[in-house]
Amino acid sequence: MAKPPKTRAVETDAIASEAAAQPSYGALQGLLGYQLRRAQLRVYDDFLRTLAQWQMTPPRYAALEIVAENAQLKLTDLANMLGIARSGAVLLVDTLVEMGYMERLPSLTDKRAFALKMTTAGQATLKAIRTAVQAHEAHITAQLSPAERAKLLQLIERVG
Amino acid sequence: MAKPPKTRAVETDAIASEAAAQPSYGALQGLLGYQLRRAQLRVYDDFLRTLAQWQMTPPRYAALEIVAENAQLKLTDLANMLGIARSGAVLLVDTLVEMGYMERLPSLTDKRAFALKMTTAGQATLKAIRTAVQAHEAHITAQLSPAERAKLLQLIERVG
DNA sequence: TATTGTTATACTCTATAACTATA
């Protein structure tokens, strides 16, 4: 599908997995912020593993869904929806264009702007990616009942 | 307390906050991974804001709690408990030593290793920081009842 | 031989700021 941007290889010296004798995390255990962060790292890892064959990362995937969902989206709109700076959105879109997922079409109403659009191939691949994302979601919620998953989703949206 | 390492200033061009006409996040809305990520960003922001006067970040705070909790902790143990590489732990400890929170004492049992220890001033400051962290927790859970907060914590730990 | 802390180096992500071409 195109030039594969990097995701990172895991090698030798890296992260070990054993800890101290009887290590204690003290006050951290009961902190929502801390547990949220640890969970996010676990989830991120599983996402990368599950979607490795598409070189997909969470921000890339979010950008694809947003562009697929919103016709005539400007790059600045995408940046705002993702909560990142425009300069970052440029790089993200560059990558996704290189990968063949989307393209920059001239905006119908503003000669300064582009209208972001999924390519035909990108739309097709997104379908496969969505299946993988569902598998990913299944992995990370494997220890939760459907009701618990729904409850969790509802509670998380009220955090922050 | 010491040389203040950077956290970052927010200036002009940065992130805008408006979005497209009637923007849709499509499939993202229902994804636990996505909502977890968004929540984590909100929480991270509030943490930085609430603990700005101590130049504290979540990883720095986690390191402080872990060192305060575990006597004779080696740098390698800290790295493992934080889930980062040893080289990263060196930089983190460098920062916290510069800030006057902790010190590297010779290990009693291994001439290669250090025993990380909170300084007296560090211990005292950590108490104030803990109070601020509790305020931070209160902010981010303001829309949850105590029971809901407990439920959320319990569910999050089962994710991933 | 393996491990501890360190350093050198590199890569990702994201930011600020300045520029250009439009509006």
Added chain:
DNA sequence: TATAGTTATAGAGTATAACAATA
């Protein structure tokens, strides 16, 4: 004057890999 996209640059975070001292 303000906005859209871009580019240059920089900083934080974290990784791999190699090294000296010690186990």
